[in-house]
Amino acid sequence: MFRYILRRLLQMVLTFFGATFIVYALMFANQDDPVQALAGDRPITDSQRQILTERYHLDEPFLQQYRYYMEGLLTGDFGTSLTGRRISDMMADAWPVTIKLALLAIVIAATVAITAGVVSGIRRAGTFDNVTLVLTLVILCLPIVVLAPLARLVFGVQLGWFPPTAGRDASWWALLLPAIVLGSLVVATQLRVTRSAVAENLRADYVRTARAKGLSGRRVIGVHVLRNSLIPVVTLVGVDIGNLMSGAIVTEGVFNIPGVGFNLFRGITTEDGPLVVGFVSILVIVFLVVNLVVDLLYAALDPRIRYA
Amino acid sequence: MTEIRAETDVLPGVDRAAPLLEVTDLHVEFRTRYGVAHAVNGVNFRVSPGETLAILGESGCGKSVTAQAVMGILDSPPGHVTGGEVRYRGLDLLPLPEEQRRRVRANRIAMIFQDALSALNPVYTVGFQLGELFRVHRGMSRRDARKRAVELLDQVQIPLAKARIGDYPHQFSGGMRQRVMIAMALALDPEVLIADEPTTALDVTVQAQIMGLLAEQQRQRNMGLILITHDMGVVADVADRIAVMYAGKVVEEAPVHDIYARPAHPYTRALLESIPRLDHKGGQLNVIRGLPPALDAIPAGCPFHPRCDYAQDACRHDPPPPYAVAPGRTARCHFWREVVGDE
Numbered sequence: 001m002f003r004y005i006l007r008r009l010l011q012m013v014l015t016f017f018g019a020t021f022i023v024y025a026l027m028f029a030n031q032d033d034p035v036q037a038l039a040g041d042r043p044i045t046d047s048q049r050q051i052l053t054e055r056y057h058l059d060e061p062f063l064q065q066y067r068y069y070m071e072g073l074l075t076g077d078f079g080t081s082l083t084g085r086r087i088s089d090m091m092a093d094a095w096p097v098t099i100k101l102a103l104l105a106i107v108i109a110a111t112v113a114i115t116a117g118v119v120s121g122i123r124r125a126g127t128f129d130n131v132t133l134v135l136t137l138v139i140l141c142l143p144i145v146v147l148a149p150l151a152r153l154v155f156g157v158q159l160g161w162f163p164p165t166a167g168r169d170a171s172w173w174a175l176l177l178p179a180i181v182l183g184s185l186v187v188a189t190q191l192r193v194t195r196s197a198v199a200e201n202l203r204a205d206y207v208r209t210a211r212a213k214g215l216s217g218r219r220v221i222g223v224h225v226l227r228n229s230l231i232p233v234v235t236l237v238g239v240d241i242g243n244l245m246s247g248a249i250v251t252e253g254v255f256n257i258p259g260v261g262f263n264l265f266r267g268i269t270t271e272d273g274p275l276v277v278g279f280v281s282i283l284v285i286v287f288l289v290v291n292l293v294v295d296l297l298y299a300a301l302d303p304r305i306r307y308a
Numbered sequence: 309m310t311e312i313r314a315e316t317d318v319l320p321g322v323d324r325a326a327p328l329l330e331v332t333d334l335h336v337e338f339r340t341r342y343g344v345a346h347a348v349n350g351v352n353f354r355v356s357p358g359e360t361l362a363i364l365g366e367s368g369c370g371k372s373v374t375a376q377a378v379m380g381i382l383d384s385p386p387g388h389v390t391g392g393e394v395r396y397r398g399l400d401l402l403p404l405p406e407e408q409r410r411r412v413r414a415n416r417i418a419m420i421f422q423d424a425l426s427a428l429n430p431v432y433t434v435g436f437q438l439g440e441l442f443r444v445h446r447g448m449s450r451r452d453a454r455k456r457a458v459e460l461l462d463q464v465q466i467p468l469a470k471a472r473i474g475d476y477p478h479q480f481s482g483g484m485r486q487r488v489m490i491a492m493a494l495a496l497d498p499e500v501l502i503a504d505e506p507t508t509a510l511d512v513t514v515q516a517q518i519m520g521l522l523a524e525q526q527r528q529r530n531m532g533l534i535l536i537t538h539d540m541g542v543v544a545d546v547a548d549r550i551a552v553m554y555a556g557k558v559v560e561e562a563p564v565h566d567i568y569a570r571p572a573h574p575y576t577r578a579l580l581e582s583i584p585r586l587d588h589k590g591g592q593l594n595v596i597r598g599l600p601p602a603l604d605a606i607p608a609g610c611p612f613h614p615r616c617d618y619a620q621d622a623c624r625h626d627p628p629p630p631y632a633v634a635p636g637r638t639a640r641c642h643f644w645r646e647v648v649g650d651e
């Protein structure tokens with residue numbers, strides 16, 4: 001187990017360097033005029049040009065630049081955005097609200113998916129199962145770029161049930177609608193996976209044993225079937241984190257939440273290289289850590305899995 | 309013991325003087341998309357305390373379905389009990405509400421299954437799965453339940469029971485796993501134990517040990533044991549009585565020695581002749597010709613007639629009732645006299 005975690009951490013380090021390198025290269029290398037690229041569309045003066053060139057070591061070879069950047073990164077210095085703000089400050093603002101949003105989205109999605117998945121797995125081909133099947137198909141068909149503005153318009157603006165924008169220091173309440181929108185991105189697949197896992201486990205021999213033991217139907221489902229059915233769902237959550245991240249870019253934009261997605265989106269459109277690379281680096285780490293946690297959770301749920 | 313029995317003695321309608329378990333004219337069918345499979349078509353048998361009844365028959369004749377119907381754990385849908393009675397101490401279990409039925413399971417009638425690996429939940433420790441019984445049915449604390457679980461593992465002769473209580477089913481060998489299953493079935497001290505092919509999945513040497521354990525526990529507890537198998541060899545040593553099933557019916561029921569000495573049904577006779585014998589080297593192995601009927605198209609009359617050497621015209625129209633061959637002995641064959649008389 002310890003060796004497994006160690007190996008995974010090593011892999012993470014490699015992945016981290018690879019991913020940051022690619023993003024760094026995409027943002028900085030192969031540009032006709034890196035300085036102009038750094039500044040985006042704005043015209044720049046010669047002195048600005050000189051400052052930028054020095055700050056980003058643009059007169060040195062690319063690999064050297066990358067090295068300087070990584071050195072900064074590893075000592076916690078993310079550098080400065082082209083807007084002049086320190087990127088670490090921007091992160092301190094952006095991450096908490098995004099983490100809140102993502103957590104809320106995952107909790108909502110998982111609760112809905114597992115509850116509905118269990119019910120439709122038990123009563124396959126019943127009314128509830130058929131209705132959820134149609135609903136999940138609808139959700140799967142609606143891309144988030146459509147869903148997010150639509151939800152904001154209907155529930156936020158017209159019906160006024162939720163605040164239409166969240167803003168900085170958003171409350172949990174203000175984040176609820178965006179979280180539902182974001183969660184809808186993953187709820188459909190989670191529900192389908194739960195449903196088929198429950199249906200399959202209900203037919204398992206151990207369920208017959210559990211019933212022969214005189215356990216109540218509720219205990220058979222809630223203790224014996226559920227734990228086994230959650231195994232594939234947990235693995236899915238690892239994959240879903242990636243989906244949630246890309247969904248957050250749209251959702252945060254639409255609901256005006258100054259989180260990671262919001263900053264990334266602005267950074268990409270203004271070609272704010274340092275900003276993008278900085279945020280993506282952390283995103284990569286988050287993604288890798290979450291996946292490691294998911295794998296460990298997987299082993300905790302299924303004792304037959306042994307990592308070595 | 310008094311403390312254990314206390315909870316379920318409140319079951320209304322239980323008469324301690326009545327027979328332990330009596331199944332009468334049990335019918336079970338499966339309604340599937342492809343039609344109705346008549347898996348059990350009027351099964352009768354009876355078990356007394358301390359007695360071992362072996363239920364024998366080819367694959368698919370309805371042995372497991374009968375056991376599941378007695379336990380009340382049929383997959384339903386598609387399975388439905390469409391008739392008959394299952395009387396435990398005089399109380400018919402079939403019409404009982406689920407909440408009461410549930411209390412009979414494991415407490416009074418327990419069951420063990422063929423493949424202990426799939427019959428145990430892979431994600432819980434054996435300690436949990438054993439202790440669960442005491443926690444749910446006896447309201448014990450986790451700690452006391454665990455203690456009882458260790459005692460049980462000890463009783464079924466699992467070495468180092470205390471250390472193994474936290475292990476998962478996949479960490480046990482096949483034989484040890486079946487011992488865990490047996491421990492689980494014995495936990496609440498049932499009066500009837502149904503063992504559905506408890507040794508089929510095991511090595512020959514382990515088979516003997518498991519059968520030995522079952523026999524020993526049965527003797528100690530004076531349980532009624534229903535042993536389901538399609539292995540006539542196993543039966544001879546342990547069973548008191550045998551019920552032979554064919555196409556969802558008990559075609560012959562008799563004390564074990566009588567049946568081996570003089571079968572009264574052509575199907576039983578054919579089964580006996582199909583046992584491979586060591587002294588029969590190189591000889592032709594007798595296999596029953598033909599196949600068992602499809603359960604959605606059971607032949608009219610005697611269901612065995614297409615495969616029967618004794619069949620006559622009557623067999624094609626009149627279903628044979630259970631004829632009383634001797635006291636405590638029945639055979640569903642119009643011509644049982646000829647069969648018994650034949651050498």
Ligand SMILES: Nc1ncnc2c1ncn2[C@@H]1O[C@H](COP(=O)(O)OP(=O)(O)OP(=O)(O)O)[C@@H](O)[C@H]1O
Pocket residue numbers: 338340345347365366367368369370371372373374383386387538603
């Ligand atoms: N869950 C089910 N759904 C549909 N049909 C079933 C189901 N369980 C059993 N059956 C039907 O009942 C018949 C009898 O099955 P059963 O399991 O009782 O056979 P068996 O005598 O135990 O055979 P084996 O020796 O192979 O265990 C099967 O052939 C099958 O057609």
Ligand code: SF4
Pocket residue numbers: 573574575610611612613614616617618619620623628640641642643644
């Ligand atoms: S009733 Fe007829 S067909 Fe059936 S077992 Fe007896 S002889 Fe054979």
Ligand SMILES: [Mg+2]
Pocket residue numbers: 371372373504
């Ligand atoms: Mg069977």
